[in-house]
Amino acid sequence: MQGLIDFLSQGGYAFYVWSAFGMTFALLIAEALVLRRSRRTILQRVGRLARLRMQNVPPGEHR
Amino acid sequence: MKINWFKYAAPTAFYPLAGRLVPVLAVAAAALVLFALYWGFFETPERLGGTNPQKEYYRIIFIHVPAAWMSMWLYLVLAAWSAVGLVFNTRLSFMMTNAVAPTGAIFTFLALWTGAFWGRPSWGTYWDWDPRLTSELILFFLYIGFMALHSAIDDSRRADRAAALLAIVGLVMLPIIYWSINCPDPNNCAALHQRSSLTDIESNILTAMLVMTLGFWLYSFAAAFARLRNIILLREQDSAWVRTMVDAAGAGGPANAGGGDALDANRRGVSA
Numbered sequence: 509m510q511g512l513i514d515f516l517s518q519g520g521y522a523f524y525v526w527s528a529f530g531m532t533f534a535l536l537i538a539e540a541l542v543l544r545r546s547r548r549t550i551l552q553r554v555g556r557l558a559r560l561r562m563q564n565v566p567p568g569e570h571r
Numbered sequence: 572m573k574i575n576w577f578k579y580a581a582p583t584a585f586y587p588l589a590g591r592l593v594p595v596l597a598v599a600a601a602a603l604v605l606f607a608l609y610w611g612f613f614e615t616p617e618r619l620g621g622t623n624p625q626k627e628y629y630r631i632i633f634i635h636v637p638a639a640w641m642s643m644w645l646y647l648v649l650a651a652w653s654a655v656g657l658v659f660n661t662r663l664s665f666m667m668t669n670a671v672a673p674t675g676a677i678f679t680f681l682a683l684w685t686g687a688f689w690g691r692p693s694w695g696t697y698w699d700w701d702p703r704l705t706s707e708l709i710l711f712f713l714y715i716g717f718m719a720l721h722s723a724i725d726d727s728r729r730a731d732r733a734a735a736l737l738a739i740v741g742l743v744m745l746p747i748i749y750w751s752i753n754c755p756d757p758n759n760c761a762a763l764h765q766r767s768s769l770t771d772i773e774s775n776i777l778t779a780m781l782v783m784t785l786g787f788w789l790y791s792f793a794a795a796f797a798r799l800r801n802i803i804l805l806r807e808q809d810s811a812w813v814r815t816m817v818d819a820a821g822a823g824g825p826a827n828a829g830g831g832d833a834l835d836a837n838r839r840g841v842s843a
Contacts, residue, residue, distance in 0.1 A: 515612070519627035524692050528631045528685040532638065535677050536790060540597070543797045550801055551817070554808045558817050 582803045589796040596793035603786030611779035631689040637784040639682035645675030650742045653735030665731035670799035676714035702751035703764035713741040
């Protein structure tokens, strides 16, 4: 337990160390999630447009 | 043996290749980063040389230096693909520039951010108009400018060329950033930022830093390839191969048989 507290306090520099590391990994993970979500969105849209074409609806009206 | 080097220059060929690479690169990047974090936090010496214990904020080095290296490396990649795109007019090169830029901007921001949280305890300030810090900030604005210029022009081919030119002009910042602390005559460097020297670093600290750099590098590949796939899909959504791929994936649509207009059927015939 004491070891964990020592680790978290980083010799009194916890604020600086965890602000730096926290922002870094928050941004990298956020980027990965955003990429995955936008991929789904694009695929959904392309699929929707393909279905509209099948039904002979001009795709321009739904873009 | 004859290798067709231009095979993967076509988005059609690169799309599935990138799709296979992304998960492999992402897993490898995560493993390296986790190893570097473990090594940086638990396997580094408590004291160096004298009897004074290390001040813990130095651990920011494990992300600050790799992020700063990636910010410059990715800009070089951005400018190189811009040049290839302008010279050979290849679509994929321009798509590559758009795939790399946001990740480069993130690493540039992280270099500045982690530097600020290192500067506060060591220099007593989050920010100073030191040559290194200022030139890195300009690099950040260049990334933002590249993306803003590209998205401001509607015609994507014009946007590609204009943004590529900006990226190449911006290359001038890389030597400025490098020599802002490593100038030939130290007396000419009024820099707050310390000079960089890989040989003076304790080996465990160096290990964690270099492994983290490799992890960030693989991460950049994974992120850029994932974004490249999105860009390819967006730009080629009207092409035959994207249509057939989406149809093959099902997407809940009606079966191909019978459906589709004449143009659609025609395009499929061409792709087959």
